[in-house]
Amino acid sequence: xxxxxxxxxxxxxxxxxxxxxxxxxxxxxxxxxxxxxxxxxxxxxxxxxxxxxxxxxxxxxxxxxxxxxxxxxxxxxxxxxxxxxxxxxxxxxxxxxxxxxxxxxxxxxxxxxxxxxxxxxxxxxxxxxxxxxxxxxxxxxxxxxxxxxxxxxxxxxxxxxxxxxxxxxxxxxxxxxxxxxxxxxxxxxxxxxxxxxxxxxxxxxxxxxxxxxxxxxxxxxxxxxx
Amino acid sequence: xxxxxxxxxxxxxxxxxxxxxxxxxxxxxxxxxxxxxxxxxxxxxxxxxxxxxxxxxxxxxxxxxxxxxxxxxxxxxxxxxxxxxxxxxxxxxxxxxxxxxxxxxxxxxxxxxxxxxxxxxxxxxxxxxxxxxxxxxxxxxxxxxxxxxxxxxxxxxxxxxxxxxxxxxxxxxxxxxxxxxxxxxxxxxxxxxxxxxxxxxxxxxxxxxxxxxxxxxxxxxxxxxxxxxxxxxxxxxxxxxxxxxxxxxxxxxxxxxxxxxxxxxxxxxxxxxxxxxxxxxxxxxxxxxxxxxxxxxxxxxxxxxxxxxxxxxxxxxxxxxxxxxxxxxxxxxxxxxxxxxxxxxxxxxxxxxxxxxxxxxxxxxxxxxxxxxxxxxxxxxxxxxxxxxxxxxxxxxxxxxxxxxxxxxxxxxxxxxxx
Numbered sequence: 001x002x003x004x005x006x007x008x009x010x011x012x013x014x015x016x017x018x019x020x021x022x023x024x025x026x027x028x029x030x031x032x033x034x035x036x037x038x039x040x041x042x043x044x045x046x047x048x049x050x051x052x053x054x055x056x057x058x059x060x061x062x063x064x065x066x067x068x069x070x071x072x073x074x075x076x077x078x079x080x081x082x083x084x085x086x087x088x089x090x091x092x093x094x095x096x097x098x099x100x101x102x103x104x105x106x107x108x109x110x111x112x113x114x115x116x117x118x119x120x121x122x123x124x125x126x127x128x129x130x131x132x133x134x135x136x137x138x139x140x141x142x143x144x145x146x147x148x149x150x151x152x153x154x155x156x157x158x159x160x161x162x163x164x165x166x167x168x169x170x171x172x173x174x175x176x177x178x179x180x181x182x183x184x185x186x187x188x189x190x191x192x193x194x195x196x197x198x199x200x201x202x203x204x205x206x207x208x209x210x211x212x213x214x215x216x217x218x219x220x221x222x223x224x225x226x
Numbered sequence: 227x228x229x230x231x232x233x234x235x236x237x238x239x240x241x242x243x244x245x246x247x248x249x250x251x252x253x254x255x256x257x258x259x260x261x262x263x264x265x266x267x268x269x270x271x272x273x274x275x276x277x278x279x280x281x282x283x284x285x286x287x288x289x290x291x292x293x294x295x296x297x298x299x300x301x302x303x304x305x306x307x308x309x310x311x312x313x314x315x316x317x318x319x320x321x322x323x324x325x326x327x328x329x330x331x332x333x334x335x336x337x338x339x340x341x342x343x344x345x346x347x348x349x350x351x352x353x354x355x356x357x358x359x360x361x362x363x364x365x366x367x368x369x370x371x372x373x374x375x376x377x378x379x380x381x382x383x384x385x386x387x388x389x390x391x392x393x394x395x396x397x398x399x400x401x402x403x404x405x406x407x408x409x410x411x412x413x414x415x416x417x418x419x420x421x422x423x424x425x426x427x428x429x430x431x432x433x434x435x436x437x438x439x440x441x442x443x444x445x446x447x448x449x450x451x452x453x454x455x456x457x458x459x460x461x462x463x464x465x466x467x468x469x470x471x472x473x474x475x476x477x478x479x480x481x482x483x484x485x486x487x488x489x490x491x492x493x494x495x496x497x498x499x500x501x502x503x504x505x506x507x508x509x510x511x512x513x514x515x516x517x518x519x520x521x522x523x524x525x526x527x528x529x530x531x532x533x534x535x536x537x538x539x540x541x542x543x544x545x546x547x548x549x550x551x552x553x554x555x556x557x558x559x560x561x562x563x564x565x566x567x568x569x570x571x572x573x574x575x576x577x578x579x580x581x582x583x584x585x586x587x588x589x590x591x592x593x594x595x596x597x598x599x600x601x602x603x604x605x606x607x608x609x610x611x612x613x614x615x616x617x618x619x620x621x622x623x624x625x626x627x628x629x630x631x632x633x634x635x636x637x638x639x640x641x642x643x644x645x
Contacts, residue, residue: 085550096545100238110549
């Protein structure tokens with residue numbers, strides 16, 4: 001029996017504007033350490049909404065969420081920020097790199113925020129992550145000067161910097177062409193296989209999902225397969 | 227470590243928008259510059275104008291006023307003790323004008339630790355004889371050294387030397403306007419007639435100019451001994467004692483005390499010249515209002531620029547929050563941005579304010595009313611600089627507070643899902 005890293009218990013969510021609509025109903029599942037999970041479903045089925053609840057950024061829901069066996073639901077915003085910093089890494093559809101900082105500094109930001117290692121150590125870690133992703137030659141460039149595929153890989157490095165329990169992705173390949181999508185997928189797979197990294201990726205790319213360990217399929221706010 | 231990281235982020239955001247930042251900082255700089263220059267100039271002008279009178283005015287003046295005797299004989303009569311006594315046409319008796327026991331009082335005053343110094347005076351009315359005409363005037367007998375030390379007498383002597391009053395026997399310093407009327411130059415001898423009818427020759431050793439024409443037309447100065455000689459009085463004959471205190475604000479209380487101790491009239495500077503304080507107060511109030519208004523306008527500039535920056539940096543705020551920065555971290559980042567604009571803008575303002583003050587200090591300002599002044603007066607009081615930098619920090623803090631709170635409340639989900 002492998003260790004459970006993330007567990008959702010009976011999660012419901014409603015949108016109230018302009019009228020109350022139930023977008024998620026009774027979502028319960030768990031993810032084990034080292035699993036590479038994809039969430040698929042049609043547009044508007046609630047998969048992204050679910051991801052943002054799991055990511056602790058959205059707190060307006062019913063039910064319970066546990067990360068690493070600790071209850072996350074109902075925690076104070078400062079505590080949630082700390083959990084996001086330490087336990088969760090994010091890759092979004094858009095890279096969200098800060099243009100004011102170099103690639104390396106962008107990756108270091110969450111690491112410096114965690115304040116567990118010295119600046120030198122964090123810098124070394126950031127280098128190591130870039131090396132794993134094969135883009136260490138970009139370290140001192142500004143994000144505006146690198147390509148879209150490279151930006152997304154930098155975003156992955158940023159997600160990895162604090163060695164999180166789980167990396168979450170919201171359509172991480174949605175903005176990329178086929179070749180770059182494949183590179184990103186291979187990197188995810190490498191992380192899962194070689195580093196036993198837990199991954200939860202929301203996608204509507206059936207081909208992408210097909211290559212993951214486990215698929216959670218959603219429809220109309222419910223899980224229909226997992 | 228956390229503060230250092232937030233500081234670095236704030237710095238990067240600031241430098242990324244260097245032009246906007248500079249414009250915002252320039253607003254603060256301008257405000258502070260004008261604040262400093264205005265206050266330094268106003269305060270310099272204030273103290274000069276006040277000094278025109280206040281420097282020369284004793285804080286407490288002790289003298290024997292010519293007045294009707296309060297103790298009329300009927301009041302001490304046993305049989306009328308319990309009745310109202312009406313006495314008409316009471317005249318001042320031939321009381322002496324001198325202060326009783328002046329040397330004793332002088333010694334007492336010198337030993338009073340609230341007193342900075344005491345200058346004795348012998349004042350008398352005289353006629354200056356210019357050909358066929360007699361011109362009324364006053365001669366103040368005084369001790370030059372004490373007057374110079376306490377009341378800046380030296381500053382107002384425009385020709386000749388104040389010290390000659392002590393060194394040359396039977397010498398006089400004439401008011402400049404008076405000297406022009408009787409056509410006297412330094413080195414000339416003028417004839418005076420005392421109230422008792424005696425004639426004396428006095429040597430003119432200098433002119434003084436107070437800045438008040440009417441005053442200069444009648445006043446002149448001589449040494450105490452010269453005036454005592456004019457009046458035929460002994461060396462202990464003193465009509466007034468001018469007292470300067472360490473703290474001008476205690477003058478009314480001290481005057482009240484001396485009145486009872488010495489049984490003489492004592493007038494304090496506040497009663498004698500109350501209008502000056504009002505004038506200074508109003509001028510200071512106006513300078514502060516203008517200065518603070520400038521800073522508030524600069525504050526609105528900062529508010530605008532920070533607001534704009536937050537809209538531009540929505541993505542950055544969202545990702546910072548998504549990767550573990552809390553709302554208060556984001557708020558601190560934007561407050562740091564505001565405060566550093568205030569701090570560095572303010573610092574530049576202090577510098578330029580100082581430079582502008584120096585410039586104002588160089589502008590020629592020659593007027594007969596102010597003989598001691600050659601350029602615009604400026605007061606380089608460090609307190610103004612302290613107030614200015616404090617105000618610039620407070621205004622920028624307030625200007626940054628609302629945008630920073632808005633930034634801290636940004637919901638990353640809304641931003642990220644909106645893409």
